Amino acid sequence: DAGITQSPRHKVTETGTPVTLRCHQTENHRYMYWYRQDPGHGLRLIHYSYGVKDTDKGEVSDGYSVSRSKTEDFLLTLESATSSQTSVYFCASSFRQGALSGANVLTFGAGSRLTVL
Amino acid sequence: KQEVTQIPAALSVPEGENLVLNCSFTDSAIYNLQWFRQDPGKGLTSLLLIQSSQREQTSGRLNASLDKSSGRSTLYIAASQPGDSATYLCAGNGDNDMRFGAGTRLTVKP
Numbered sequence: 001d002a003g004i005t006q007s008p009r010h011k012v013t014e015t016g017t018p019v020t021l022r023c024h025q026t027e028n029h030r031y032m033y034w035y036r037q038d039p040g041h042g043l044r045l046i047h048y049s050y051g052v053k054d055t056d057k058g059e060v061s062d063g064y065s066v067s068r069s070k071t072e073d074f075l076l077t078l079e080s081a082t083s084s085q086t087s088v089y090f091c092a093s094s095f096r097q098g099a100l101s102g103a104n105v106l107t108f109g110a111g112s113r114l115t116v117l
Numbered sequence: 118k119q120e121v122t123q124i125p126a127a128l129s130v131p132e133g134e135n136l137v138l139n140c141s142f143t144d145s146a147i148y149n150l151q152w153f154r155q156d157p158g159k160g161l162t163s164l165l166l167i168q169s170s171q172r173e174q175t176s177g178r179l180n181a182s183l184d185k186s187s188g189r190s191t192l193y194i195a196a197s198q199p200g201d202s203a204t205y206l207c208a209g210n211g212d213n214d215m216r217f218g219a220g221t222r223l224t225v226k227p
Contacts, residue, residue, distance in 0.1 A: 004160075033214070042121070042206060042217040043161075058214055090160060105151070106208075106215065108160035 003027065004109035006091050012115045019078040021112050023091030029107070031094045032074040033058075034066060036087040037111070043090060049074055081116045088113050119144040121209055123218035130197055131226050138192040138221045140207035145185045147209040152181050152192050155204045155220065164205075165192070197225045 004025045013019055023032065031050055035043040045058030047066040055066050063085060065077045074093075078085055091109040120143040130136050140150070149168045153161040165174045167183040167190065174181050180193040190207055204222045208215040 035217075040219055042123075042219040043208075044217075045214045048214060092161075105163050105166055106161070108153075108162070110160045111158075 004091055004093060004107055006089075006109040006112045008112060009110065010113045012117065013081055014117050015082055016080050019081050019114065019116075021076040021089055021091075021114070023074040023076070023109060025072050025074075025091075025093045025107070027093055027095075027107060028071065029093035029095050030071070032068065033092045033094075033106070034064070034074065034076045035090045035092065036060065036085075037090060038087050046076065046089075078114075081114075083116050086114060086116045119147070119209055119211055119216040121207060121216045121218040123205075123207060123221050125221060126219065127222040127224075129224040129226065132197060132199060134197050134225075135193070135195050136197055136223070138194070138205050138207075138223070140190040140192070140218055142188045142190075142209045142216070144209070144211070145188055147185070147211055149210045150181075150183050150190045151208045151210065151215065152179075152190075153206045153208065155206060157203075161206065194223075197223075199225045199227050201225050 007022045033048040034046040037043050044060045049055045049068040067075045089112045092106045094106045122141045151166045152164045155161045165181040167174045178195040183190045202225050204220040206220040208217045
């Protein structure tokens with residue numbers, strides 16, 4: 001399938017365990033993003049990537065790390081999950097960012113629902 | 118820091134009604150503003166993107182406007198249908214990321 005796929009779609013884990021969420025895109029987009037969505041907060045940016053091995057922090061990056069070894073894959077890792085990280089996580093990608101806005105339409109994955117007990 | 122606010126948080130209208138969803142942002146230095154639709158348990162689907170040099174964009178029954186000077190955007194939905202029921206989010210695009218509003222949950226009653 002074209003677009004973005006996220007795995008797993010649902011995960012329940014215990015506090016203190018490591019968790020990795022995977023995002024795979026077939027759009028050949030340069031930019032990829034991880035957001036979390038919580039009631040009343042909309043989507044908040046965790047980390048983003050502007051190329052292979054090039055990443056930067058977003059608004060709520062504490063407790064999260066990312067890696068991008070290939071254009072198509074962007075991994076989000078929770079080294080030691082906490083209950084405050086219970087959320088729905090969305091991956092997105094875009095061709096460009098910022099000023100070159102004409103090609104900045106974001107494509108989203110279907111989301112990964114994570115519950116930390 | 119960009120702050121994006123959407124009012125109202127929820128809206129319920131009868132089928133056929135025209136409606137307006139509001140989005141306000143604090144930093145006018147945005148490159149574009151984008152409206153998304155989110156169905157329950159799904160990801161976001163882009164509806165309209167308005168570049169900073171534009172005032173509005175139209176797609177079918179949807180019309181989005183942008184007024185950078187006042188920090189406002191509106192999404193107008195004409196002749197609403199039950200299938201329009203969803204959460205609508207706006208997002209302002211800056212240098213490094215897009216800042217999202219919390220969304221307006223729309224219910225169109227048959």
